Amino acid sequence: MMVPLDPCNKPTSQRRITEGDTVVVYERHDSMRAVTVSAAGVLQNRFGVFRHADWLGRHFGSKVFSSGGVGGKGGRKAGGGFVHLLAPTPLLWTLVLSHRTQILYIADISLVVAYLELVPGCVVLESGTGSGSLTTSLARAVAPHGRVYTFDFHDQRADSAREDFEKNGLSSLITVAVRDIQGEGFPDEYSGAADGVFLDLPQPWLAIPSAGTMLRQDGVLCSFSPCIEQVQRACETMRSCFTDIRTFEILLRTYEVHEGALKSATANEASSEGSSLPGKKRKIRSAGEALDSTQTSSVIARPCSTARGHTGYLTFARKSVHGSQTGATEVCPTS
Ligand SMILES: C[S@@+](CC[C@H](N)C(=O)[O-])C[C@H]1O[C@@H](n2cnc3c(N)ncnc32)[C@H](O)[C@@H]1O
Numbered sequence: 001m002m003v004p005l006d007p008c009n010k011p012t013s014q015r016r017i018t019e020g021d022t023v024v025v026y027e028r029h030d031s032m033r034a035v036t037v038s039a040a041g042v043l044q045n046r047f048g049v050f051r052h053a054d055w056l057g058r059h060f061g062s063k064v065f066s067s068g069g070v071g072g073k074g075g076r077k078a079g080g081g082f083v084h085l086l087a088p089t090p091l092l093w094t095l096v097l098s099h100r101t102q103i104l105y106i107a108d109i110s111l112v113v114a115y116l117e118l119v120p121g122c123v124v125l126e127s128g129t130g131s132g133s134l135t136t137s138l139a140r141a142v143a144p145h146g147r148v149y150t151f152d153f154h155d156q157r158a159d160s161a162r163e164d165f166e167k168n169g170l171s172s173l174i175t176v177a178v179r180d181i182q183g184e185g186f187p188d189e190y191s192g193a194a195d196g197v198f199l200d201l202p203q204p205w206l207a208i209p210s211a212g213t214m215l216r217q218d219g220v221l222c223s224f225s226p227c228i229e230q231v232q233r234a235c236e237t238m239r240s241c242f243t244d245i246r247t248f249e250i251l252l253r254t255y256e257v258h259e260g261a262l263k264s265a266t267a268n269e270a271s272s273e274g275s276s277l278p279g280k281k282r283k284i285r286s287a288g289e290a291l292d293s294t295q296t297s298s299v300i301a302r303p304c305s306t307a308r309g310h311t312g313y314l315t316f317a318r319k320s321v322h323g324s325q326t327g328a329t330e331v332c333p334t335s
Pocket residue numbers: 101102103104127128129130131132133134135151152153154157179180181182183200201202
């Protein structure tokens with residue numbers, strides 16, 4: 001049985017792994033992969049050899065040890081490598097899915113879900129489907145009674161996305177169709193029925209009039225574009241039947257959190273080291289410094305040296321009763 005991402009199913013803590021489930025094998029935050037569990041399956045990684053048979057019946061979230069370090073089911077011997085077996089939530093799925101296209105990541109996805117005001121029961125139209133990264137989070141937001149209708153003009157991408165949704169138990173929430181949305185617009189049958197429309201297309205301005213027709217009054221459109229020229233052109237088109245047009249760029253700063261030996265220091269010294277929690281007295285240690293009696297082990301958070309930079313611009317607009325603004329459109333950062 002597959003493990004649905006549908007949040008209305010049992011909480012992850014109550015679910016046990018069975019044959020055919022997709023699990024996210026987690027080594028660390030930047031090293032994980034999706035694995036389909038089969039009784040005869042074996043996973044080999046830098047931590048050793050893991051037999052899927054040892055995973056069956058365990059709760060999602062379990063820590064499991066490699067065969068070399070396993071003493072019976074669930075047992076542990078010193079030196080055995082381990083991984084965690086996590087349920088494929090939309091967040092994790094975005095990190096492990098196979099990239100058939102560029103995808104949206106969780107920072108942009110979070111803003112999309114919030115700004116489209118998605119709640120259970122909503123109807124969302126999306127194009128293009130791409131690798132289904134955003135679609136998976138849209139589905140969770142509208143579950144259990146809502147629906148995501150997603151369109152891509154590329155047959156194979158549509159097929160692969162459909163297979164992924166099926167595997168993740170999302171078929172009841174997502175319909176995938178092949179259609180040239182820039183050329184033909186969204187199907188008439190959804191006219192006025194969409195609570196939200198999302199576009200990740202090379203020429204979104206071609207699909208915006210159709211998006212306006214699909215949205216219910218007050219519904220929200222979002223267009224994702226990597227280039228500001230595309231944003232400018234999309235905004236110009238939106239002005240005829242949308243209001244409250246706003247563009248955002250999300251630049252995410254992540255921190256590495258790890259344990260280390262620390263030396264006594266004042267708050268000022270600590271902030272010059274780039275530590276978080278300003279104003280609190282804490283202990284720090286420079287690299288290579290020897291341990292002394294003032295040092296303790298503590299958790300350190302530092303900004304990652306490689307931060308993910310620009311992904312794209314998210315432009316949101318609300319369908320208005322009386323659109324048709326005049327004048328030129330200019331997109332520039334607010335001060
Ligand atoms: C960047 S990908 C979308 C990625 C997606 N947002 C995700 O998070 O996985 C853009 C997709 O738009 C599709 N596409 C491009 N032009 C299209 C059109 N005219 N109609 C429908 N889909 C189109 C492409 O085939 C591609 O799969």
